[in-house]
Amino acid sequence: MRTWTIANQKGGVGKTTTTVTLGGLLAQQGKQVLLIDTDPHASLSYYFGVDADTLTSSVYDIFVNKATIDADxxxxxxxxxxxxGLYLLPASMALATLDRQMGSEPGMGLILKKALATVSQKFDFxxxxxxxxxxxxxVNALAACDKVLVPVQTEFLALKGLDRMMKTLKIMGRSLDKQFDTLIVxxxxxxxxxxxxxxxxxxxxDYKQDVWQGMIPVDTRFRxxxxxxxxASVAFPKTRGVHAYQQLLERLSVSKAHG
Incomplete structure (x- = not known):
């Protein structure tokens, strides 16, 4: 199973849209794809009509049951x-309490990685x-992945946020003793x-080595x-936004072939 984390320390830059569209394209290729919502705001969950306020189980359960985590x-x-072929591991509002509850416990940064390892034979991505x-x-999302995608809105305030995110990846890389394979989108x-x-x-x-040469356009069809x-790849497959994500996926596939 290949794991991609879609991250940026600035909101509203297209993280959820990127997650959903790439996931949809992969599922349409016949892959088994797991989408994981680690945001207490649960935008990814709400996208698919899952109400984070009424869930009986969510990604929060993985952290609570960290000592006995298994595939089931x-x-x-x-x-x-x-x-x-497209599945969702939803978020819940309770995720907002994790830092206060467990943030200082040893091994807290590797729980999601261990959980995903238990189902790695069931999913391709x-x-x-x-x-x-x-x-x-x-921290968990970064520790669990083999590639980081950093969506960045093409405006100057977002570029400031990118500087912060890239510094975070350097600090986290030293802490986790891994070098992140990063692509700015x-x-x-x-x-x-x-x-x-x-x-x-x-x-x-500023980031020539790490930037995808293409770009995701403004496209109201995402909404x-x-x-x-x-x-969007299912609902409106012919739109320019979907075409751009198809090109991004081809770039990611090429990097896999050479990696």
């Missing part, structure tokens, strides 16, 4: 989606949608605005797809 514990938390805050949840690109064009140019200058509780 994980599988019992899963929700199916409307797409064959796991995609983890992160909260925009560095805490025990983001420019999102919400509007070629009609000078600000977006300048921000894209700045990205390429329409969320209303339908479907990945």
């Amino acid at each position: 514990t994980v599988l019992n938390c899963l929700c199916p989606t409307k797409v064959d 796991a995609l983890i949608d992160c909260p925009p805050v560095l805490g025990v949840l983001m 420019p999102t919400m690109f509007d070629r009609r605005t000078n600000a977006a064009i300048k921000a894209q140019a700045r990205l390429m200058t 329409d797809a969320s209303l339908a509780q479907l990945p």
Whole structure:
């Protein structure tokens, strides 16, 4: 199982859209895909019509039952989606209490990694949608992955947030003794605005080695797809936004072939 974490310490940059669309494309290729919501705001869960306030089991249970985690514990938390092969491990509001409850306990950063290892034979891919805050949840998501995707809105305030995220990855890499395979994904690109064009140019200058050469355009169909509780690749497969994510997935597949 390959695990990708979608992370940025700034909200509203397209993390959930990236998680859902890539997950949908992979499922449409016949892959078994697990989407994991580690954000207490539960945007990924709500996307698929799962109400985080009424759940009886969620990713929170994995942390609470960390001492006895097994495949059944994980599988019992899963929700199916409307797409064959695409499953959701939903979030709950209780996740917001984890840092206070368990943040200082030893081994807290590796719980999600251990949990995913128990179901690694059942899925081809796991995609983890992160909260925009560095805490025990983001630490777990980073420790569990073999690739980090960093969506960045093509505007200057978002670039400031990217600087912070890249520093976090360096610090976390030293702490976990791993070098993150990182790809920055420019999102919400509007070629009609000078600000977006300048921000894209700045990205390429400052982070050339780590930036995907393409970009995800502004596309209102992403919003329409969320209303339908479907990945845009299923609801509106011919749109430019989906085409851009297809190109991104091809880039990720190439990196796998060479990695």
